[in-house]
Amino acid sequence: xxxxxxxxxxxxxxxxxxxxxxxxxxxxxxxxxxxxxxxxxxxxxxxxxxxxxxxxxxxxxxxxxxxxxxxxxxxxxxxxxxxxxxxxxxxxxxxxxxxxxxxxxxxxxxxxxxxxxxxxxxxxxxxxxxxxxxxxxxxxxxxxxxxxxxxxxxxxxxxxxxxxxxxxxxxxxxxxxxxxxxxxxxxxxxxxxxxxxxxxxxxxxxxxxxxxxxxxxxxxxxxxxxxxxxxxxxxxxxxxxxxxxxxxxxxxxxxxxxxxxxxxxxxxxxxxxxxxxxxxxxxxxxxxxxxxxxxxxxxxxxxxxxxxxxxxxxxxxxxxxxxxxxxxxxxxxxxxxxxxxxxxxxxxxxxxxxxxxxxxxxxxxxxxxxxxxxxxxxxxxx
Amino acid sequence: xxxxxxxxxxxxxxxxxxxxxxxxxxxxxxxxxxxxxxxxxxxxxxxxxxxxxxxxxxxxxxxxxxxxxxxxxxxxxxxxxxxxxxxxxxxxxxxxxxxxxxxxxxxxxxxxxxxxxxxxxxxxxxxxxxxxxxxxxxxxxxxxxxxxxxxxxxxxxxxxxxxxx
Numbered sequence: 001x002x003x004x005x006x007x008x009x010x011x012x013x014x015x016x017x018x019x020x021x022x023x024x025x026x027x028x029x030x031x032x033x034x035x036x037x038x039x040x041x042x043x044x045x046x047x048x049x050x051x052x053x054x055x056x057x058x059x060x061x062x063x064x065x066x067x068x069x070x071x072x073x074x075x076x077x078x079x080x081x082x083x084x085x086x087x088x089x090x091x092x093x094x095x096x097x098x099x100x101x102x103x104x105x106x107x108x109x110x111x112x113x114x115x116x117x118x119x120x121x122x123x124x125x126x127x128x129x130x131x132x133x134x135x136x137x138x139x140x141x142x143x144x145x146x147x148x149x150x151x152x153x154x155x156x157x158x159x160x161x162x163x164x165x166x167x168x169x170x171x172x173x174x175x176x177x178x179x180x181x182x183x184x185x186x187x188x189x190x191x192x193x194x195x196x197x198x199x200x201x202x203x204x205x206x207x208x209x210x211x212x213x214x215x216x217x218x219x220x221x222x223x224x225x226x227x228x229x230x231x232x233x234x235x236x237x238x239x240x241x242x243x244x245x246x247x248x249x250x251x252x253x254x255x256x257x258x259x260x261x262x263x264x265x266x267x268x269x270x271x272x273x274x275x276x277x278x279x280x281x282x283x284x285x286x287x288x289x290x291x292x293x294x295x296x297x298x299x300x301x302x303x304x305x306x307x308x309x310x311x312x313x314x315x316x317x318x319x320x321x322x323x324x325x326x327x328x329x330x331x332x333x334x335x336x337x338x339x340x341x342x343x344x345x346x347x348x349x350x351x352x353x354x355x356x357x358x359x360x361x362x363x364x365x366x367x368x369x370x371x372x373x374x375x376x377x378x379x380x381x382x
Numbered sequence: 383x384x385x386x387x388x389x390x391x392x393x394x395x396x397x398x399x400x401x402x403x404x405x406x407x408x409x410x411x412x413x414x415x416x417x418x419x420x421x422x423x424x425x426x427x428x429x430x431x432x433x434x435x436x437x438x439x440x441x442x443x444x445x446x447x448x449x450x451x452x453x454x455x456x457x458x459x460x461x462x463x464x465x466x467x468x469x470x471x472x473x474x475x476x477x478x479x480x481x482x483x484x485x486x487x488x489x490x491x492x493x494x495x496x497x498x499x500x501x502x503x504x505x506x507x508x509x510x511x512x513x514x515x516x517x518x519x520x521x522x523x524x525x526x527x528x529x530x531x532x533x534x535x536x537x538x539x540x541x542x543x544x545x546x547x
Contacts (some may be wrong), residue, residue: 065425069432081425106468113475203479203541211476212538218469220529228522237454241447244424248431248439257537286463291472 002103019299021365024125025115029296030361031133032108033354036289039101040347044340046094059267060089066259089175090147102285104136105171109292111180113145116197118183119190128179135172142166202298206307210297213235214290221283221322228276239269275329279322286318286346293353300356301363310352315347386491387477393495394470401502403462408456411429416456417450452509457501466498466527473534480537487537490530497526 019026061084068076111132118125145162154160189193243266250258293314300307320342327335427442473494480487504520 065428069428072432072434077428078425081428082482085421109470110468110475179547200475208479208541210536211479212535215473215531215538216534219528219535222524222531225526226521226528229524230521237447237451240450241443244427244446245440245443248427248443249436251428252430252434252439253447288469291476295476358412368398 010303012291019361019364020122023122023362024129025112025131026361027126027129027184028108028112028115029299029357030354031359032105032112033163033293033350034105035101035108035136037347037350037354039105040099040100040343040350043098044343044347046098051091052095054087054091055270058084058091061087061265062242062266062332063259064265066247066251066263067256069248070254070256070259093143094147100138100140100143104293105140106288107173107177108132108136109296111177113199113292113295114184114197117187118180119187120179120183124179125183128176129171131179132176135169135174135176136144138169139166139173140169142169155339199295199298204297204304204307206300206304206311207294207297209308210290210294210311212313213296213311213318216288217287217290217315217318220282220319221280221287223323224276224283226279228280232272232276236269236273239265243269272329275325279326281319282325283322286321289346289350290314290318293350296357297352299360300353301360302352302356306352307356310349310356313345314349314353317342317349320345346348384477384487386484386487387474389488389491390470390474390477391496393491393498394467394474395496397463397498398467401460401465401467405460407498408460412456413453416449416453420446420453423449453498455505455509459506462502462505463498466502470494470498476538479541480534481540482533482537486533490533490537493526494530494534497523497528497530499523501527537545 046239063081064079065077068074068080072304111129115125120128142162142165143206146160146166149160149162151158151160154164156164233264243262245264247259250256250262290311294311297307302310321339324339324342325334328339385402423442423446427439427446428434429440430442473491477487477491480490482490500519501523504516504518504523507516507519510516
């Protein structure tokens with residue numbers, strides 16, 4: 001009959017094997033949080049150094065197209081819209097890099113949570129984790145390079161090498177996810193034995209705070225999206241058409257003042273749309289992030305007081321960013337500065353939690369190493 | 383596994399698969415055509431203005447408005463089905479931490495799944511009809527999502543002690 005000590009020891013060994021060095025769960029947790037951090041930092045750098053300059057170029061090429069129409073130069077209109085398309089592609093690939101890095105980070109954390117339910121060998125899970133992470137990095141890097149590589153030396157007429165590598169990365173992620181899903185299906189169709197996972201059994205106060213706070217942020221983000229759809233979406237869509245109509249009719253009537261007025265209105269409208277969509281999306285994404293890292297609090301090896309502080313910092317930052325983004329239209333750069341501070345708080349809290357998880361892995365590895373050395377010493381003495 | 387958890391987990395996976403399948407179909411068969419249509423109609427409107435052809439310009443802008451209206455909604459449907467699917471899966475993982483009765487939790491899970499299915503469906507229906515029914519479906523779906531999320535947030539906040547799996 002198993003003693004209490006042996007059962008406890010087995011449970012401990014199982015937990016350690018779940019989070020073993022280079023094990024699937026450890027790889028997915030550490031790189032998942034890392035990908036989210038890199039994605040957020042990339043988003044910040046992109047916003048500061050590329051987004052606004054690119055928006056100005058898009059505005060300038062639209063203005064040039066309108067002025068070409070005013071001058072009656074149809075070929076210049078087409079050339080300027082071609083330029084607008086190129087600027088939008090540059091912007092689109094940067095946004096996709098940011099979004100996919102963070103999205104794959106979220107997916108890595110979700111896959112890390114379900115590892116005990118995946119009925120595959122640890123070696124197979126580890127191989128799938130490497131496949132997922134390689135693809136999860138290859139896709140955003142490939143997407144980032146699309147604008148710079150173009151069609152150079154490409155074997156295909158319409159798709160360049162960067163796109164081919166990005167697609168290959170996407171395929172690797174898809175295959176890894178299918179592999180994990182197959183493991184889950186195997187588990188549920190098998191003996192049906194319940195899985196005891198220490199990670200999910202633990203319900204400390206910090207984890208509860210992050211779960212409740214995260215879900216509140218998701219709810220607020222959703223409520224804001226619903227309000228925007230009801231109050232502003234149709235008005236904005238009508239305004240988009242009306243302003244462009246005014247721009248083209250002013251060009252046809254050779255009214256330079258009318259074009260300038262319409263261009264100003266169009267810029268204002270795009271700003272209004274952008275801040276509303278950004279506030280809605282960031283509130284929901286940060287809420288989901290807080291919920292996901294809430295599950296991993298038992299792995300954050302920091303003092304309880306510090307774990308709580310970093311959770312509070314994450315929730316405050318997550319609420320501050322979307323709220324201040326919404327206020328940007330009224331208070332301009334001041335609100336923008338507070339929004340950036342909110343984003344920085346989220347990055348700092350996430351970095352602190354990532355360091356906490358690293359410390360946890362260090363303590364696990366040190367304990368295992370001590371046990372091995374102790375065993376060797378005892379063996380030598382005998 | 384409790385019924386509420388099962389609804390969230392299976393419903394979440396189903397929504398994510400639905401959103402990804404729809405997105406794949408859209409990207410391969412519809413998106414490029416839609417973007418080409420938006421770009422061409424906008425460029426056509428200004429080219430017509432350059433040629434002082436107000437009627438052609440107006441016609442192109444109307445085409446632009448319709449194409450943009452459909453494109454925005456089709457992309458939103460893809461994003462919202464996948465996003466809500468992920469949210470349902472995350473909630474399923476932590477659902478035993480919602481401090482409410484199993485009956486209430488099953489009700490909230492059902493309402494959330496239905497809302498997450500209907501809200502993007504209503505948005506998608508708007509691309510086919512500008513009538514009241516698609517709007518009603520989208521509004522009803524989003525109301526279900528918000529009510530169920532509010533109930534679950536309360537349940538998470540009430541959870542103080544560890545509960546049995």
